[in-house]
Amino acid sequence: MSAxxxxxxxxxGLLPPLGASPPVERVAAExxxxxxxxxxxxxxxxxxxxxxxxxxxxLTTLEGADTPARVAALCRKAIAPGGAASxxxxxxxxxxxxxxxxxxRRALAGSAVRVAxxxxxxxxxxxxxxxxxxxxRRAVDAGADEIDMVIDRGAFLAGEQERVGDEIELVKExxxxxxxxxxxxxxxxxxxxxxxxxxxxxxHAGADFLKTSTGxxxxxxxxxxxxxxxxxxRDFYFRTGRRVGMKPAGGIRTARQALHHLVLVKETLGDAWxxxxxxxxxxxxxxxxxxxxxxxxxxxxxGSLEYxxxx
Amino acid sequence: MLxxxxxxxxxxxxxxxxxxxxxxxxxxxxxxxxxxxxxxxRDRWDAFIDGRFVPPAEGGYAxxxxxxxxxxxxxxxxxxxxxxxxxxxxARRAFEGAWxxxxxxxxxxxxxxxxxxxxxxxxxxxxxxxLDSGKPIQASRDFDLPLVASHLFxxxxxxxxxxxxxxxxxxxxxGVAAQVMPWNFPLLMAAWKIAPALACGNTVVLKPAETTxxxxxxxxxxxxxxxxxxxxxxxxxxxxxxxxxxxxxxxxDQVAFTGSTEVGKVIRRAVAGSGKRLLxxxxxxxxxxxxxxxxxxxxxxxxxxxxxxxQGQVCCAGARLLVEESVHDVFVxxxxxxxxxxxxxxxxxxxxxxxxxxxxAQLARVRELVASAEAEGAARYSVARELPARGWYVAPTxxxxxxxxxxxxxxxxxxxxxxxxxxxxxxxxxxxxxATSSGLAAGVWTSHPGxxxxxxxxxxxxxxxANSYHRFDPxxxxxxxxxxxxxxxxxxxxLAAYVRLEEDA
Numbered sequence: 001m002s003a004x005x006x007x008x009x010x011x012x013g014l015l016p017p018l019g020a021s022p023p024v025e026r027v028a029a030e031x032x033x034x035x036x037x038x039x040x041x042x043x044x045x046x047x048x049x050x051x052x053x054x055x056x057x058x059l060t061t062l063e064g065a066d067t068p069a070r071v072a073a074l075c076r077k078a079i080a081p082g083g084a085a086s087x088x089x090x091x092x093x094x095x096x097x098x099x100x101x102x103x104x105r106r107a108l109a110g111s112a113v114r115v116a117x118x119x120x121x122x123x124x125x126x127x128x129x130x131x132x133x134x135x136x137r138r139a140v141d142a143g144a145d146e147i148d149m150v151i152d153r154g155a156f157l158a159g160e161q162e163r164v165g166d167e168i169e170l171v172k173e174x175x176x177x178x179x180x181x182x183x184x185x186x187x188x189x190x191x192x193x194x195x196x197x198x199x200x201x202x203x204h205a206g207a208d209f210l211k212t213s214t215g216x217x218x219x220x221x222x223x224x225x226x227x228x229x230x231x232x233x234r235d236f237y238f239r240t241g242r243r244v245g246m247k248p249a250g251g252i253r254t255a256r257q258a259l260h261h262l263v264l265v266k267e268t269l270g271d272a273w274x275x276x277x278x279x280x281x282x283x284x285x286x287x288x289x290x291x292x293x294x295x296x297x298x299x300x301x302x303g304s305l306e307y308x309x310x311x
Numbered sequence: 312m313l314x315x316x317x318x319x320x321x322x323x324x325x326x327x328x329x330x331x332x333x334x335x336x337x338x339x340x341x342x343x344x345x346x347x348x349x350x351x352x353r354d355r356w357d358a359f360i361d362g363r364f365v366p367p368a369e370g371g372y373a374x375x376x377x378x379x380x381x382x383x384x385x386x387x388x389x390x391x392x393x394x395x396x397x398x399x400x401x402a403r404r405a406f407e408g409a410w411x412x413x414x415x416x417x418x419x420x421x422x423x424x425x426x427x428x429x430x431x432x433x434x435x436x437x438x439x440x441x442l443d444s445g446k447p448i449q450a451s452r453d454f455d456l457p458l459v460a461s462h463l464f465x466x467x468x469x470x471x472x473x474x475x476x477x478x479x480x481x482x483x484x485x486g487v488a489a490q491v492m493p494w495n496f497p498l499l500m501a502a503w504k505i506a507p508a509l510a511c512g513n514t515v516v517l518k519p520a521e522t523t524x525x526x527x528x529x530x531x532x533x534x535x536x537x538x539x540x541x542x543x544x545x546x547x548x549x550x551x552x553x554x555x556x557x558x559x560x561x562x563x564d565q566v567a568f569t570g571s572t573e574v575g576k577v578i579r580r581a582v583a584g585s586g587k588r589l590l591x592x593x594x595x596x597x598x599x600x601x602x603x604x605x606x607x608x609x610x611x612x613x614x615x616x617x618x619x620x621x622q623g624q625v626c627c628a629g630a631r632l633l634v635e636e637s638v639h640d641v642f643v644x645x646x647x648x649x650x651x652x653x654x655x656x657x658x659x660x661x662x663x664x665x666x667x668x669x670x671x672a673q674l675a676r677v678r679e680l681v682a683s684a685e686a687e688g689a690a691r692y693s694v695a696r697e698l699p700a701r702g703w704y705v706a707p708t709x710x711x712x713x714x715x716x717x718x719x720x721x722x723x724x725x726x727x728x729x730x731x732x733x734x735x736x737x738x739x740x741x742x743x744x745x746a747t748s749s750g751l752a753a754g755v756w757t758s759h760p761g762x763x764x765x766x767x768x769x770x771x772x773x774x775x776x777a778n779s780y781h782r783f784d785p786x787x788x789x790x791x792x793x794x795x796x797x798x799x800x801x802x803x804x805x806l807a808a809y810v811r812l813e814e815d816a
Contacts, residue, residue: 023758025778028609038449040343040661048338193606231608238330238644262338267652271337 021200021232024192030224036267037223037260046259047297050290052274053258054081054088057290058116058247058282060095062123062215068103071096075107082291082308091287092276093146097122098139105143116181117142120149120171123214125185129167137174147175148282150183150214151198157190161201168205181209181247181280186225187217195225199232203244209280213250220250221282223260230268243272249282255293258286334651344659345448350438356387356524358394358548359531361401362541368393370549375524378445378667379658379702387524390549392556395516398545399562402487402514405542410514411484413540419470422509424537426463429456429502432533436526438659440498443525445667445703446621447658458783459502462801465785466506469806473511476803482810484512485588486564489557491578492527493570494520494669495624495725500569501527503800505544506785511809513565516545518557520570522670524548555581563587565809569626570594571723572749572794579797590798590808592626592790594723595749596730597772599629599780600740603638605756606778611645613780617754618729619653619707620781622668626795627752629780630724633740636733643711643731650694650707657699667703668726674703677726684710684719689730715746723749737762741769750792754780773799 041049059078061071075094082088093114094104104115117139121127127135136147149171156164172180182202186195199210210229213220226248233244246269248261258281265273273279288305295303355372357364367388374383388394405411410418429436436459437451446455473482490504497519508515519527524546531546547553551574558566559581567590568578575593582589599617601610617629634642658666668674685691689710698704705727713720713730720730734740744753753772755763767775773791776782783789788799798808 022608023604023606025606025609028606028612028779032609032612038453038661039340042341042343045339045341052338234332241330266338267334270332271335272333274337 021193021197024196024228026192026224029192029227030222033223033227033264036263039263041259041263043297047294049259049262050255050294050297051089052262053255053281053290054091054287056276056279056281057091057287058093058095058249058280059091059287060215060249060282060284062095062097062118062284066097066100068100071100071103072107075104075113077287078113079108079111081287082294088291088294092280095148095282098135098142098144101139101142101144114145115143116146116148117144118148118150118214119144120147122148122150123185123216125150125152126154129170132167133170133174136171140175140178144178146179146181147171148181148183148211150185151202153185153188156194156198156201161197164198165201165205168202168207172206179208180206181211181245182207183211183214183249184229185214185217186212187219192225192228195228196232199229200236203232203236207244209245209247211247211249211282215250215282215284218251221248221252221261223264226261226264227268230265234269243278245278245280246273247280247282249280252281252283253285253289255286255290258283258290332648332651340662342657343661344657345438345441345661347438347442347659349435350442351435351529352385352439352442354386356385356528356548358388358390358398359528359535359544359546360394360398361404361545362535364532365394365397367391368397370394373521375443376522376670377442378669379442379699381671381702384442385525387548390547390553394547394549395553395556395560398516398547399487399489399557399560401542402516402545403562405540406484406486406514408542409540410543411512415471415473415512418509418512419467421537421539422463422467422470422506425534425539426460426467428533428537429463429530430460433457433460436498436529439529440526441658441666444494444497444523445658445669447663447666448661449663450621455496455499458785459499462499462502462506462785466510469507470510473806473810476806477810477812481813482511482806483813485809485811486513487562488513488515488565488567488809489560489563490515490517491554491558491566491568491570492517492519493626494523495621495626497523498526498530501530504567504569505530507800507805507809508565508567509543511806513809514543516547516557516563518547518549518554521548521550558582566590567808568592575796588808590800591796592798592800593749593751593794593796594626594725595747595751595791595793595795596630596721596723597627597749597752597754598631598633598744598770599754600744600756600766601632601634601638601642602740602755602757602759602762603635604758606758607638607642607645609778610756611642611649613754613756613776613778614646614729615649615653617780619665619727622665622705623727623729624669624673624725625781627774627781628725629752629754630728630730631720631744632729632731633734633743634731635740636735639731639733643709646709646729647692650709653694653707655694655696655698655704655706665707665727668705669703671703673725674705677705677724677728680719680722680724680726681708681728684713684717684730687714687717689713689717689719715743721747737766741766745769745771748793749795751790751795752776
């Protein structure tokens, strides 16, 4: 798009005015996020936080080696993470590739655990638009309750923000009743101000959740970048009255990191977001560490992964 | 098509009754207090003179009160002129004796060992500081103690390199430095003063604030333990009369004071004509400027830190917020949301953001200023929070509709109270920021680099922080303009207060 075209589009209200999103000072944002990592969470507060982390978890497997049997095992773990006899709550969702949505749907039948699917050209978001939209629709038809799509970062960085927004709208339309999580892939956006801008584009295009990363690119869900998304969600809520969810994903492996992310949302968006309807933690290996920590709080002694149900 | 953002941006935020954030108890944090048995408390604290604790020659003991409970938790010697005499005499002997004869490199090693010892005992010192001053443990642990150590390390390095700080001239020590401390950063200010004084070869008699004497006494004890010769670091606790006896003592060569502008003026008059070198670090309300193009969410953090860090009891607290009119409403709304998340309570709790103010007198002063602002017509917003029943607590408070003529815009508040004013142009911002007799610090939040450079020139302040606030580093000189002080502390410039240059002699 030429500069003249861009000016014309802006005049018609199609383009967000340049600078409409507030700039973000990276050093200060990261400092604030790091400070929230120093909250001291002991005993009951720690247990409650860890149980919340489980309830908000999108238990994820996105590997070439995934099989229907492996997904079924993961689903059993999602329903009863600590084993049948444990009081550990179910996770929020199981997140798989579209080809395994059916397997997950069957394995989760009768439970409240949702099926989420990465779709729309994951993880690059660079396949033809029609293919992406179609893929999302098929995943929903196969039984996905939630779709995780990634934006075209190339288009965003080239300044074609309206195209990014339009594509999100089209995928959202294809999702029907399924909820749409928009992955910004913050590790490829260059600056925190860009992350904020991309957040605003996704929010206005109808995202149900903002999600930091695919997990395939580093850095992923750093506390700093997560804070930027949370602040965008907060401003959007005040502007529109709509509560959009948040999903940090990628690199969250320890219970301690999960608690840090929960503190970020608690002290930025408040109580309403401390709920799986509005908050998710995307993770593949986090659950085991959370279970170990819960067991340690229960018994006073650290356990071993060997005693946890294998997936 | 994308129905994006008409007008857009944070300035379009609408806040109404039904759109609000709840910072409640859905996931409460448990109390997480630091154990006080780590503080190495003792019942009685004497003056530290000539390498040991010495009971007062004439005076008795005063109760030291804990701001969190308003109850006594230690008895501290009330020094008198007689104790000051012996401390100055000990410092003189050390200057002319063991310390003065030490090679500069060895002086540096002593400071280095002290820095290491402070790091090793950081937790003990942090708890002691919090008990005595009411400072939240997260501040003493993550701000004060790391800075104390870094100032000692920094100056350890200077001890044998002073010639490089003063090109072509030879720096010589002055002799005995008399150092009078404030109560807001008892240990940090002691380190700021002791470190350069000792690095430059002087000896020290330090008078801690009456309400917060413990950490400086412990620091002197640690210095002795790591091998400082007796008399190099002396500490005489007590009230204003001890401070007066010290700064006017004829055996003193240099006076350094951090505290109120009022007392600073008294000291300056008292040492006039005496030949004593003088270093003053005083106060005054600093201005914090937020422009419409600023990274607003980070500016909120900066303004919150500027106004509420250590309950606002900071000489360079950004107690006067100047915000560009077009973003005033949204910025104040953001500030109020953020204030709701501030955790006020037991300073020993690791999750406490705001503790009590330092003394009953300070509490009375803050309340009086808050009442004056209400009487003068400013609109008050205080966080609705149940404050602890005991102790000297003030709820974080914000005033909008403040005019330059109001007392809270002119006087130093030294409490968790923020006064909000507006401006429309850069010129108006600078004029309002400079409209006080003080000039210690200022903060500017903008995305416009040219404006930052211009404002840094235009603002009458010793420090101008750009898109940040309350940043300290031992390499960076700190000090005031106008009535906010005389001289600099820290960095190469900070050494000047503690040396005589040979051509001066």
